[in-house]
Amino acid sequence: MTAASDRPRGVAILGSTGSIGTTALRVLERQRDRFRVAALTAYDNARLLAEQADRFAPNFVGIVGNGGGAASHPGWHLGESCLVDAARRDDVDIVLNAVVGAAGLEATLAALSAGKRVALANKETLVMGGPLVTEACRTGGGEIIPVDSEHSAILQCITGKPGVEVRRIIITASGGPFRGWSGEQLERATLEDALRHPTWRMGRKITVDCATLANKALEVIEAHFLFGLPYDKIEVVVHPQSVVHSMVEFVDGSVLAQLGVPSMELPVLYALTHPDRVPDSGVPPFDPVALSPLTFEPLSVERFPAFALGVAAGRRGGVAPAVFNAANEAAVALFLSGRIRFAEIGPAIRDTLDSLSHLGGDNRDAILAADAAARAHVKERFGC
Numbered sequence: 001m002t003a004a005s006d007r008p009r010g011v012a013i014l015g016s017t018g019s020i021g022t023t024a025l026r027v028l029e030r031q032r033d034r035f036r037v038a039a040l041t042a043y044d045n046a047r048l049l050a051e052q053a054d055r056f057a058p059n060f061v062g063i064v065g066n067g068g069g070a071a072s073h074p075g076w077h078l079g080e081s082c083l084v085d086a087a088r089r090d091d092v093d094i095v096l097n098a099v100v101g102a103a104g105l106e107a108t109l110a111a112l113s114a115g116k117r118v119a120l121a122n123k124e125t126l127v128m129g130g131p132l133v134t135e136a137c138r139t140g141g142g143e144i145i146p147v148d149s150e151h152s153a154i155l156q157c158i159t160g161k162p163g164v165e166v167r168r169i170i171i172t173a174s175g176g177p178f179r180g181w182s183g184e185q186l187e188r189a190t191l192e193d194a195l196r197h198p199t200w201r202m203g204r205k206i207t208v209d210c211a212t213l214a215n216k217a218l219e220v221i222e223a224h225f226l227f228g229l230p231y232d233k234i235e236v237v238v239h240p241q242s243v244v245h246s247m248v249e250f251v252d253g254s255v256l257a258q259l260g261v262p263s264m265e266l267p268v269l270y271a272l273t274h275p276d277r278v279p280d281s282g283v284p285p286f287d288p289v290a291l292s293p294l295t296f297e298p299l300s301v302e303r304f305p306a307f308a309l310g311v312a313a314g315r316r317g318g319v320a321p322a323v324f325n326a327a328n329e330a331a332v333a334l335f336l337s338g339r340i341r342f343a344e345i346g347p348a349i350r351d352t353l354d355s356l357s358h359l360g361g362d363n364r365d366a367i368l369a370a371d372a373a374a375r376a377h378v379k380e381r382f383g384c
Helices: 019-029 046-056 081-088 104-113 123-140 149-158 183-187 204-212 214-227 265-273 305-316 320-336 342-355 364-381
Strands: 009-014 035-042 060-063 094-097 117-120 143-146 166-173 234-238 244-250 255-259
Touching: 009 019, 009 081, 019 035, 019 046, 019 094, 019 265, 035 046, 035 081, 046 060, 060 081, 081 094, 081 104, 094 104, 094 265, 104 117, 104 123, 104 143, 117 265, 123 143, 123 214, 123 320, 123 364, 143 149, 143 214, 143 265, 149 166, 149 214, 149 244, 149 255, 149 265, 166 214, 183 342, 204 214, 204 320, 204 342, 214 234, 214 305, 214 320, 305 320, 305 342, 320 342, 320 364, 342 364
Parallel strands: 009 035, 009 094, 035 060, 094 117, 117 143, 166 234
Antiparallel strands: 166 244, 244 255
């Protein structure tokens, strides 16, 4: 019989039916001797959630929405509280937070307060509540390991190098589907255009964020809190091949980079095993010749205003990052539903930040109030 200390570690996947959640389950299926799926939660897609539950036999299954057949599963936990309930369970050692949007914050705080590792794929957690998350880590004894390929790359470059001073980190961006498009072309961009990402296959919301480059602003704010670096030491460069995931430059001028094929299997597995490395990630062998050439370009802040707006909100601090995030989520939702044009997303974010710049505070109530105000402002702007 396996000793308690050697038992497979219990993993809760929040957002198991999304792109990161399904990727994580593929990874975990190859790592059954090391990990066991203890809890699954999803926002919707009850049919897929039921298939996952049958395959992995978790002790806890929860769904936020009660539609799509959820009512036919009486043992499931219903409502948004299921995210927090799954994160706090005693049989859960690692919480993989792959929830999309602001709803992921409460579950992250609950997991960290319970002393658990959070494998974080939910950018909004740190963007909205960076100081709250940092405090929850400190007082609860938990830890955050990033799942984003860019932040995973940075972590891999600096792990094992205590006391080595970082001069700067360089986050790479693919440039999205609109790299090279003119401002006039962007005015005519359609939803189909925005969802045609050249290198990654992701959910619709994050794919649009990649098209506006709001995603990179979120990543800059995340990096600020994850690695304790000032914004002046965080840069972004366009790298269309998505092979170099990020770079770290040290004070002596040495630069370390983490490279790999565009696949989320590796960062998911590393978030589970950090600082150890284990075989069978599902990632094909690296072929530098086949993946060449590797090129880099500057990011155009003029054509993609959401990036500069997000970084400026991060620098401002307080509730400004929450306002940026909520305005972006609301505008993207309207774009996905066909109610606004792609070119209206950036101006909607700018107007919301300008209109709500008077809001202050940095506690949970202030952040949630700012989030609600920003969403309402965007809807009012477009008469929704």
